[in-house]
Amino acid sequence: MTNTPTIGSTSRRGLLRAVAGAGAAAGLPGAAARASGNAENQPPNLPEWSRTLGPGVIEEPYGSRSRHETAVRRYVPWLTPDRISSVSFTPLAEMHGIITPSGLHFERHHGGVPDIDPADYRLMIHGMVERPLIFTLEDLRRLPSVSRIHFIECPANGGMEWRGAQMSGVQYTHGMLSCSEWTGVLLRVLLAQVGLRPGASWLLCEGSDASHLARSVPLAKALDDAIVAYGQNGEAVRPQQGYPVRLVLPGYEGNMWVKWLRRIEVGDRPWFTRWETRTYTDLMPNGLSRQFTFVNEVNSVITYPCPEKPLRGKPGFVEISGLAWSGAGRIVRVDVSVDGGDTWRTAELQEPVLTKALTRFRIPWEWREGQVAYLQSRAIDETGRVQPTIAALRKVRGVESIYHKNSIQTWLVERDGTVVNVQIDA
Amino acid sequence: MSRSMRKGALAGLPLLALAGFAVAQQAPTPRDVSALYRPFEAPPGERTRGDVPWPAPGNVSLPEPIPGIGRPATSAEIAGWDIAIRPDGANLPPGRGTVQEGEELYLQHCASCHGDFGEGIDRWPALMGGRGSLTTDNPRRTVGSFWQHAPMVFDYIRRAMPYTAPQSLTNDEYYALTAYVLYLNELIAEDAVMDRDSLPRVEMPNRDGFVLEERPDTENVACMQNCRQGRPVTVTMDSRQFVQPGSGSGTSEP
Numbered sequence: 001m002t003n004t005p006t007i008g009s010t011s012r013r014g015l016l017r018a019v020a021g022a023g024a025a026a027g028l029p030g031a032a033a034r035a036s037g038n039a040e041n042q043p044p045n046l047p048e049w050s051r052t053l054g055p056g057v058i059e060e061p062y063g064s065r066s067r068h069e070t071a072v073r074r075y076v077p078w079l080t081p082d083r084i085s086s087v088s089f090t091p092l093a094e095m096h097g098i099i100t101p102s103g104l105h106f107e108r109h110h111g112g113v114p115d116i117d118p119a120d121y122r123l124m125i126h127g128m129v130e131r132p133l134i135f136t137l138e139d140l141r142r143l144p145s146v147s148r149i150h151f152i153e154c155p156a157n158g159g160m161e162w163r164g165a166q167m168s169g170v171q172y173t174h175g176m177l178s179c180s181e182w183t184g185v186l187l188r189v190l191l192a193q194v195g196l197r198p199g200a201s202w203l204l205c206e207g208s209d210a211s212h213l214a215r216s217v218p219l220a221k222a223l224d225d226a227i228v229a230y231g232q233n234g235e236a237v238r239p240q241q242g243y244p245v246r247l248v249l250p251g252y253e254g255n256m257w258v259k260w261l262r263r264i265e266v267g268d269r270p271w272f273t274r275w276e277t278r279t280y281t282d283l284m285p286n287g288l289s290r291q292f293t294f295v296n297e298v299n300s301v302i303t304y305p306c307p308e309k310p311l312r313g314k315p316g317f318v319e320i321s322g323l324a325w326s327g328a329g330r331i332v333r334v335d336v337s338v339d340g341g342d343t344w345r346t347a348e349l350q351e352p353v354l355t356k357a358l359t360r361f362r363i364p365w366e367w368r369e370g371q372v373a374y375l376q377s378r379a380i381d382e383t384g385r386v387q388p389t390i391a392a393l394r395k396v397r398g399v400e401s402i403y404h405k406n407s408i409q410t411w412l413v414e415r416d417g418t419v420v421n422v423q424i425d426a
Numbered sequence: 427m428s429r430s431m432r433k434g435a436l437a438g439l440p441l442l443a444l445a446g447f448a449v450a451q452q453a454p455t456p457r458d459v460s461a462l463y464r465p466f467e468a469p470p471g472e473r474t475r476g477d478v479p480w481p482a483p484g485n486v487s488l489p490e491p492i493p494g495i496g497r498p499a500t501s502a503e504i505a506g507w508d509i510a511i512r513p514d515g516a517n518l519p520p521g522r523g524t525v526q527e528g529e530e531l532y533l534q535h536c537a538s539c540h541g542d543f544g545e546g547i548d549r550w551p552a553l554m555g556g557r558g559s560l561t562t563d564n565p566r567r568t569v570g571s572f573w574q575h576a577p578m579v580f581d582y583i584r585r586a587m588p589y590t591a592p593q594s595l596t597n598d599e600y601y602a603l604t605a606y607v608l609y610l611n612e613l614i615a616e617d618a619v620m621d622r623d624s625l626p627r628v629e630m631p632n633r634d635g636f637v638l639e640e641r642p643d644t645e646n647v648a649c650m651q652n653c654r655q656g657r658p659v660t661v662t663m664d665s666r667q668f669v670q671p672g673s674g675s676g677t678s679e680p
Binding site: 074078080081110111124125126131132133134135139142143144163164165166167168169188189191192193194195196198199200201202204206210211212214218219220221223224251262263265268269270271272273274277278279281283285286287288289290291292293294295297307308309310328329333335339340341342343344374378380383384385386388392393396397399400404412418419420421422423424425 | 465466662670
């Protein structure tokens with residue numbers, strides 16, 4: 001059964017109980033194994049790959065990365081009952097720039113990944129429309145198209161950390177986050193094809209996977225920047241991301257970017273589906289839940305250094321680097337602190353800075369061996385929203401709302417350069 | 427921005443001034459984001475409502491349609507896929523089911539994950555219990571404690587269950603399963619019959635438990651210097667009590 005709540009509090013406390021007495025896990029795998037390499041391949045010697053011919057073209061008709069690269073999506077077994085209705089995390093520490101390779105894009109499925117023959121793909125649009133229509137994939141590709149770079153983030157990103165720091169690295173604290181170039185038809189073009197009847201105010205967008213996940217989308221958003229996408233990073237949308245067609249709702253929580261999109265129904269009110277009542281609503285301390293909370297607010301995290309990429313043995317120059325994003329628009333500024341938020345310096349933003357897209361920031365730092373530091377980043381978006389502290393969020397929302405945690409992350413740098421996920425006082 | 431947030435922002439100003447040495451760099455002037463966060467009008471009232479229309483946006487302008495792309499959907503095609511039920515019961519299909527019929531189906535199709543009494547096995551969701559828990563530090567979101575509308579229980583069970591064979595049962599069987607789950611939560615009597623008329627009348631305890639978006643709900647302060655006012659950093663939670671830094675959270679795969 002689909003199950004987001006286990007991302008929240010109950011299982012977290014379960015972990016608190018389960019792990020507290022169990023002692024530390026085994027040592028870090030492969031930390032220093034390849035540090036120095038094979039001297040025979042290094043100056044002044046001629047390496048073995050320089051002395052022989054390599055494979056020619058189309059040895060690999062669909063290419064893959066170097067066999068020496070090991071970054072992978074990972075999942076956390078205690079979060080979800082099985083792998084079919086589950087989530088995997090993007091290895092953010094391994095990412096360069098702002099584009100997430102499609103093969104490392106985080107996954108969140110509610111009924112597994114359907115295997116859809118594009119010849120059988122159909123999109124039905126009906127309800128309060130003038131002309132209910134069915135589109136083939138070829139139909140969608142004939143319509144005027146756009147390509148836009150946007151991040152997608154599960155609103156439960158960071159949801160395991162409302163009560164405290166418990167995840168081992170940035171892959172798990174922030175890895176339900178990816179950024180791709182999406183290509184497809186603006187939803188307003190499709191709505192023009194069917195024509196809207198007076199009174200239309202909301203759409204229901206429904207997937208064709210086993211969960212038939214369905215979310216209500218305000219018509220104004222659909223007419224603004226929503227895309228019915230068939231392209232991702234220059235090729236077809238990957239199966240895990242909704243092949244052949246998914247909805248793209250820039251800035252909105254990932255759950256609404258319905259994958260394997262089969263049906264859009266036009267209506268005059270939201271539907272109150274399971275995914276907008278039982279889950280993806282934000283429970284407040286007074287027992288009331290906020291509903292239709294769509295925007296992922298301004299957020300950021302340092303991806304180097306981080307627990308997966310410590311500073312051990314690397315004193316001196318450090319380029320602190322990370323990612324910032326906002327569902328409300330462009331990032332205008334990112335400040336970085338190395339002393340737990342006492343002093344801040346403004347980082348450089350990598351151009352182009354795009355709306356509702358990941359933004360890479362960088363700032364130089366000198367780490368003295370033996371120096372304890374508390375690294376933080378704080379993003380500000382074009383609406384003036386400033387990324388809050390976890391204390392500020394908890395003060396308003398308590399610790400049981402699961403979703404939309406966008407607080408400042410703290411990495412503790414130990415004397416030996418180990419980097420630890422911690423939470424500190426405000 | 428909500429009225430209370432504006433109040434909060436104003437209240438924050440004297441505090442900053444008092445802070446003396448703390449230096450805040452000018453962040454962009456916060457602008458009204460209500461249309462961004464909440465791009466819709468809602469019916470009047472404190473709680474969200476599914477039983478009345480929500481106002482249409484004012485200025486809808488669409489491009490010219492392009493002839494010849496997309497073909498008409500027949501009513502039979504639409505009927506086959508139009509599975510969405512409304513909170514007020516609209517689009518519920520004909521058919522009926524009893525608690526007793528539902529119990530047998532439940533034990534056959536559902537109990538292996540959700541438990542014989544809806545208590546939930548392992549990490550699979552519980553379907554019952556939790557009433558009164560929403561304001562505690564262990565809120566449990568079940569059909570009885572959290573779900574807003576009884577017809578949407580039918581909607582979800584039919585669209586996505588049984589887990590390994592969604593939409594494989596008859597509408598009568600889905601009514602029966604819905605009846606049994608509601609009965610487990612003591613929301614209907616043991617001899618109740620669920621159909622398109624009775625199901626919308628089931629009163630859900632958390633019907634009025636939902637409000638609209640209230641963000642932004644934190645202040646926009648971007649202090650730059652002496653922000654901790656001499657207070658040393660205190661670690662309130664260190665993840666190493668659970669996991670080694672950089673490890674796969676102790677248990678991740680692959």
